[in-house]
Amino acid sequence: MQLIGMLDSPYVRRVAVSLQLLGLPFEHRSISVFRGYDAFRRISPVVKAPSLVCDDGAVLLDSTLILDHAEALAAPTTARRLMPAGLAERRHTLQLVGLALAACEKSVQIVYEQQLRPADKQHAPWLARVTGQTLAAYGELEAALARRPLAVAADTIDQAGVSTAVAWYFTQALLPGVVSPAQHPRLAEHSARAECLPAFRAAPHGDGTCPVEG
Incomplete structure (x- = not known):
């Protein structure tokens, strides 16, 4: 299998971490949907990250x-699961x-609005709305971690x-100051501990490449 996309995407990264935890061998190809658009399109015509090229060529x-x-895929060969059965x-x-x-x-919408749209075209009410939605999602997660x-x-x-840790790291890396770690101590602690796991260390946020497995 080939995982296509860069690890600065939380969606690519959650897949890369999860495949490792499930013990599934894969090759990671770090191709940008922006700078490597044409190369990405030759593999996955929709140019959507992540794309997974299966062993039979299906994307x-x-x-x-x-x-x-x-x-x-993991079910026949390992007892490891990331989604509970019950x-x-x-x-x-x-x-x-x-x-x-x-x-x-x-968080991605905020990043795109701030970094891809010209400053004079940015829409303050939209930014306020999606920022509020980001804060609401993290507030619900923090409350959930307080309970359990x-x-x-x-x-x-x-x-x-996995998804909670990856999301938190992405927001903190790309939008520092938007979501306060001090007000979300359980999320901050969970992410910090997850980042120490081998599967996370092998797929660090950024433009690097996971080691080839298999």
């Missing part, structure tokens, strides 16, 4: 769909993953733990 899009495929546990995990992905989406901390060991972290 999968969207991090959540890619990870659904990854869970199915209905109640799965619902809880999906709830937190949804909040983490919402935080990612709104997320596992953060290499053999126990689940998809909620």
Whole structure:
């Protein structure tokens, strides 16, 4: 398998970390959807990161769909799962993953508005709205972790733990000062501990490449 996209994307990074935790071999190709548009398009015509090129040549899009495929691939060979099987546990995990992905989406929208749109074209009411949505998502996650901390060991972290840690790191790296770590101490601690895990260290946020596995 080939994972296409840069690790400065939280969506690419959550896939890269998850594939490692699931023990699935893959090659990471760090291609930018901006600077490497033509090269990316030759692999994945929609130019959407992440894209996963399967062993049979099929190209999968969207991090959540890619990870659904990854869970199915891992099932016959390992007992490791990132999504719980039980209905109640799965619902809880999906709830937190949804909040983490919402935080990612709104953070990305802020970054694009501030960094890609000319200053005189930026729309202050839109920025205020998506910033409020970002803060709301992280507020809900912080409250959820206060009620029930997320596992953060290499053999126990689940998809909620991965996605939450990746989202928090992305927002802090790209939008410093927007979401206060002091007001979200559980999220800050969870992310810091997750970043120490081998799967996270092997896929650091930025323009680097995961080591080739397999």
